Amino acid sequence: MEFRSDMTVELAYHVGLDQDVAKAARVSTLGEGAKEDGRPVEGLINFLMRDRHGSPFEHNSMTFYIEAPIFVAREFFRHRAGWSYNEESARYKELEPSFYVPDKHRKLIQTGKPGAYSFEQGTFQHRGALMGSFQVAYREAHLQYRNMLEAGIAREVARAVLPVGTYTSFYATCNARSLMHFLSLRTTRPNSAFSSFPQREIEMVAEKMEADFAELMPATYEAFERHGRVAP
Numbered sequence: 496m497e498f499r500s501d502m503t504v505e506l507a508y509h510v511g512l513d514q515d516v517a518k519a520a521r522v523s524t525l526g527e528g529a530k531e532d533g534r535p536v537e538g539l540i541n542f543l544m545r546d547r548h549g550s551p552f553e554h555n556s557m558t559f560y561i562e563a564p565i566f567v568a569r570e571f572f573r574h575r576a577g578w579s580y581n582e583e584s585a586r587y588k589e590l591e592p593s594f595y596v597p598d599k600h601r602k603l604i605q606t607g608k609p610g611a612y613s614f615e616q617g618t619f620q621h622r623g624a625l626m627g628s629f630q631v632a633y634r635e636a637h638l639q640y641r642n643m644l645e646a647g648i649a650r651e652v653a654r655a656v657l658p659v660g661t662y663t664s665f666y667a668t669c670n671a672r673s674l675m676h677f678l679s680l681r682t683t684r685p686n687s688a689f690s691s692f693p694q695r696e697i698e699m700v701a702e703k704m705e706a707d708f709a710e711l712m713p714a715t716y717e718a719f720e721r722h723g724r725v726a727p
Contacts, residue, residue: 496637497591498630499662500598502696503562504703506711507666511555513714516540516671519551537714544718549727552672552715553577559667559704564595566659567696577673582665585654589644593662594633596626601695632658671712675719676726678705688723 517536520543522529543551563571572580583590597603603617603625636656643653669677681693681701693701709716719726 496634497593498596498633499593500596500601502567502699502703503560503664504700504707505560506707507558507560509555509557509711511671511712513537513540513712515554516543516551516712516715519554520548537717540714541718541721544715544722544727547725547727549672552675552727553670555670555712557669557671557674557708557711559669559707560664561667561700562662562664563700564660564696565657565663567694567700568663568665569659570694570697571665571667571700574673574677577670577676579668580665583663585657586651589650590640590654590657590661590663592633592637594629594637594658595660595662595696596629629660633660671708671715672726674704674708675724677701678708678719679724679726682724684724686720686724688725 513536517534517539518529518532520539521532525532542548561568561571568582599622602614603621604615605612606615607613636658639656640653643656644650678701679687679689680691681697682705683691683693683698705716
C-alpha cells in the first residue's frame with residue numbers, strides 16, 4: 496500500500512509552437528503565404544492576446560499524462576470545451592492501492608462562509624488526527640475491495656467501496672486556448688485579472704502543466720501573463 500502527496504504530470508507529446516499561432520492568424524491576410532511567413536511572432540501574439548482573438552491559439556495540441564486522486568480527476572473533467580480525456584478504468588483492471596494524504600504544507604482548517612472563506616494551517620493535533628483517520632479508512636476500504644475481488648465479485652461492483660483519495664491515471668489533451676482557460680481558473684496568482692479559488696490539489700496539477708506550457712510556447716505564455724492570465 497502506498498501513501499503519497501504528489502501529483503504526476505508529464506507532457507506526453509505535442510503538436511504546434513508559437514509560430515503556428517502566428518501562421519493561423521496571418522492566413523486571414525496572407526492566405527497560402529502564411530505557411531512560409533518567417534517574421535517575428537511575439538508582437539502579433541501579444542496583439543491577439545490583448546484584443547482576445549482566440550481562434551489562432553487553437554491550432555496546436557498538448558497531451559498530458561496525469562496521476563492524481565479520483566477527486567482531482569472529477570474536478571478536472573468538468574473542463575470540456577477544447578479537452579479530451581481517457582482514464583484508467585476500475586471496471587477493467589484492479590486499481591493499485593495508492594492513496595492520497597495531504598503533505599505538511601496543506602492548510603487544513605476552513606474559516607469563513609461559502610464564497611468568502613480562507614484556510615489556515617491547523618495544529619499538530621489536527622495533522623495527527625488527519626493522518627490516522629486517512630490511513631485507517633484507506634486500509635479498511637482496500638481490504639474490503641480485495642476481499643470482494645477474491646470472492647469473485649466483479650471489479651465494477653467492488654470498486655464502489657474505494658474512496659475518492661485513490662489515485663487514478665488519465666490522458667488529457669487540450670490546445671493552448673483551453674489550457675489557458677483552465678489555468679486561469681485552477682491557479683491563484685496576484686497578477687490575475689480575475690480572482691480564482693481552486694482546491695489546492697488540482698492547483699498542484701495545474702502548476703506542473705503551466706511549467707510545461709511556458710517552456711513549449713514562451714511567447715504565448717508571456718502574453719498570457721502580461722494580460723492578466725485571461726484566456727483569449
